[in-house]
Amino acid sequence: MGFAATALKVEQVAVRFGGLVALSDMNFTVGEGEIVSLIGPNGAGKTTAFNVMTGFLDPTHGCVSYRGTALNGLKPHQIADLGLIRTFQRTSVFPNDTVYDNLLVGLHRRGRVGLFEAILGLPRARSSERRLRERASELVEWVGLGRRAHDLAGSLSYGEQRLVGVALALAAEPSMLLLDEPVSGMNASETHTFVELIRNIRDRGVTILLVEHDMPMVMSVSDRIVVLNYGRIIAEGPPDVIRNDPVVIEAYLGQGAARA
Numbered sequence: 001m002g003f004a005a006t007a008l009k010v011e012q013v014a015v016r017f018g019g020l021v022a023l024s025d026m027n028f029t030v031g032e033g034e035i036v037s038l039i040g041p042n043g044a045g046k047t048t049a050f051n052v053m054t055g056f057l058d059p060t061h062g063c064v065s066y067r068g069t070a071l072n073g074l075k076p077h078q079i080a081d082l083g084l085i086r087t088f089q090r091t092s093v094f095p096n097d098t099v100y101d102n103l104l105v106g107l108h109r110r111g112r113v114g115l116f117e118a119i120l121g122l123p124r125a126r127s128s129e130r131r132l133r134e135r136a137s138e139l140v141e142w143v144g145l146g147r148r149a150h151d152l153a154g155s156l157s158y159g160e161q162r163l164v165g166v167a168l169a170l171a172a173e174p175s176m177l178l179l180d181e182p183v184s185g186m187n188a189s190e191t192h193t194f195v196e197l198i199r200n201i202r203d204r205g206v207t208i209l210l211v212e213h214d215m216p217m218v219m220s221v222s223d224r225i226v227v228l229n230y231g232r233i234i235a236e237g238p239p240d241v242i243r244n245d246p247v248v249i250e251a252y253l254g255q256g257a258a259r260a
């Protein structure tokens, strides 16, 4: 595909819950700097795949590796230390703190050394505190919440709160970001802005994988799309190919018929 190297590699992954096969023989890769979406009808296995890729669930079979390191058996925080950072569907902001303070707290939590220095009262602590403050401001600006920086996080719209979640993820300095249904609950204009943000994040060198239901959003942002149905990959390719793939159309129509 013209991408330099593989970032994330999913090999022969299967997940069984008792008798239920949630994923079987899943194989795909995400290249460095790529934006890849994982889509599929309800119950297709997207959330299960997401949890396997972020270490929240161990596969029954197979392996996920990131930049050559197998993730099997690693704890979520160890995976995060590799630069693989996820967002959550429900963003847990502190509603009674400002957006800026939420970021500062997030940065403090990661900057253990800075906090240690602060406790010892080292002169370096003050400059490190200043750096954290600058970084918090940068992150708030980056996700487009500059004008909301000093508002209480709880007063933000649902979509804006998702942006705080993304800023908190960016605070961890990911080399790859996994986004779990990032635009669910956003209106059309927020979604449009979010697509721009994802492109901007990628342009700054971060690889992106998203699981998302919003088809127009997925079509507009993705370099490549992987389609799951009943726990199996049924199609993989660029948006124009996926949009016109009869197998994909059939899978989604089938779901519509089942719902009606």
Ligand SMILES: Nc1ncnc2c1ncn2[C@@H]1O[C@H](COP(=O)(O)OP(=O)(O)OP(=O)(O)O)[C@@H](O)[C@H]1O
Pocket: 017, 020, 021, 022, 040, 041, 042, 043, 044, 045, 046, 047, 048, 049
């Ligand atoms: N912890 C679990 N125990 C038992 N079955 C599970 C568990 N998690 C998921 N499943 C089942 O595995 C299958 C895949 O579920 P999953 O949530 O991964 O699908 P999904 O594509 O994310 O669906 P949705 O779009 O509705 O969120 C479903 O049949 C689901 O009921």
